Amino acid sequence: MNKQELELKSMILQATLLSNLEFLKQVMPTIYEVFLNYQPSGTGVAIDDGGNVNLFNNGQFVYSESPHDLAKKQVNVFLDNPVYSSYDIKHANDESISFKHEALLKSIYNVRNAETGGKIPKPTNEKRLDFVCFLGGGLGYQIVELVNRKNVLNIFLFEPNLDCFYALLHCVELKPLSDKCISQGGTFNITVGGDEHKVVNDISKLLFEQGHFNLSLIYFFKHYDSDTISKIMGAIKEFGHRWHGGWGFFEDEIIGISHTLSNLNSKFPVLKKANSFKNILKKSDVFLVANGPSLDSAIEFLKSNQDNVIIISCGTALKALLINNIKPDIHVEMERTAGLSNYVKAVERTEGITIKLSEINIVALNTVYDGILKRFKAAHLLTKVNDAGGHLIRRLDKKMKYAYPMYSNPTVTNTGLAVATELGFEKLYLVGADFGFVSQNYHHSKHSIYFDNDFQHKEVVDENMQTNMVVKGNFRDEILTTNIFDSSKSAVELLLQNKPRVKVFNTSDGALIKYTKPKRIDDVKINNKLSNKQEKVAALLKEASSREQLFESNVNAYVADVRSRLKSFLEVLLELTPPSFVTREELASAFSAQNKMLLKMQREDEIVFILVQGTLKYFHTYIMASSYYYSDLNKRAEFINACLDSLFEHVNDIFIEFTEYYDKPAKV
Structure with missing residues (x-):
């Protein structure tokens, strides 16, 4: 290449950079600010001996062949053997289906599989690819090549290396790529730098804005290998299920409204904001007890120390405690269907349990069936956000008197933690909050209903526990988990992230939980005496709740x-x-x-x-x-x-x- 050709290519590279900076200034100003006066430190764009625009790093060119030719080869491989994720649903047995929503979704599944054999043909044969994640930008030629050969609706580009992205800005014009996506009703998104969690969150944001139906099939185009990109693929496999968790459905919301109205008519008070009352027990040792398998190893500790600690039981952990003569100070429930009463009634008819439900306080989400709440000593409600019934309470709450905690679902452990923190307790111990299991045959406490001989849903529960999903353990390298357990753990972490004053110890032999300190139950020492505990807890719940405004005629x-x-x-x-x-x-x-x-x-x-x-x-x-x-x-x-x-x-x-x-x- 002669000097004139070299100067011309250099001018084109510079002109492309300026064009891209102007584009970023208009539509992605945060990225624009980073690269306006950017100076690369390790990798840059250069012209190689073959006259190709190339990446130059550590004294040598990155691409051993023409980057344009490599881009074409990569696109050919991608179109011939695409990497993608597809959305599907694990349907219940017909006998277990209770809602029209479930039945119709399963009928779609049945028709689809009957007519197609239940397999997706090569999806890159589609005229248009609706959602492509480019992991690693390089010089960007592969993006242009794919867009020239296929219509692409939504593009998500992640480049972990700032130097490399600055080089890309010299090589391909971004505005035409963006315009083509937008003209079809799609979007063009760029993330530069950050870790795998940022990528997962940015994709989640894109799905929210463009429609979660884009989850139906997502393509992943990996331009090069790196530790970061490998972690991204791992994170998507591990956490991608959270993109479609907790949507709820119309029939469910009707139940929520129905139960909320019944609970308000029953005059159950609602928990107030934490700053509106005083908790004289806030420094006490509070044990939040869930029904994970490691609860069994904590039974003797709880039995020995129950007089001097506050015990909050969550859902099906109740039977495991009562059968061992451990009386929780507060019980928590969150499931909205009336069928939950079968689990509660099973506790009442269990031989050997002498503690009556009528002796126990309960705090439940506003969506819980009032027939359950009436079986307990004193019932109180916690308002569920993003819920039609909860929104009804908020609409009545003209004085903004009541608590509206985030992250109170998807499992009752989340509700229990929300209750404990909203009541103002500052020192919590998690017991049986495993969010997984070591053995699929031992997925809950063996003292709970799941291991009763007459438990009717044993096969369904066992099937739901079949998993290959693993996460880091609290006391061991890894444990098995499920999508729902992992989503629940994530919600715990998000809640605790927003409660830095709450000190939480995790005694569970389950999943490692951020913002908690691992501590084996045998190492917990209770030094303080707790006098008149029942009276103080009852007084706290009374002061922390109210019925004001909630019985208006409108x-x-x-x-x-x-x-x-x-x-x-x-x-x-x-x-x-x-x-x-x-x-x-x-x-x-x-x-x-x-x-x-x-x-x-x-x-x-x-x-x-x-x-x-x-x-x-x-x-x-x-x-x-x-x-x-x-x-x-x-x-x-x-x-x-x-x-x-x-x-x-x-x-x-x-x-x-x-x-x-x-x-x-x-x-x-």
């Missing part, structure tokens, strides 16, 4: 107003879908429009959003994911249209159920 009027707004919203929402679809791309456009309307509704009318968002997310994602199983495009179109007809009928049916049964006892 409750029914408010629900009627919600019903009217919901009806109008659903009518407009469903009009966004045409009478029939021919292509999957048309379906994606309709789902995208509905998602934008959902996001708008979340800002304007949260309770309407809460009622329908989960149902729409589940069906959007599952219908889209299932469409990939069809290589015959005519059959695909028939399947999509049949699914949507069933979905619209389902939504209409559940809306009628809401209008007629929101204030009636729950059906499940």
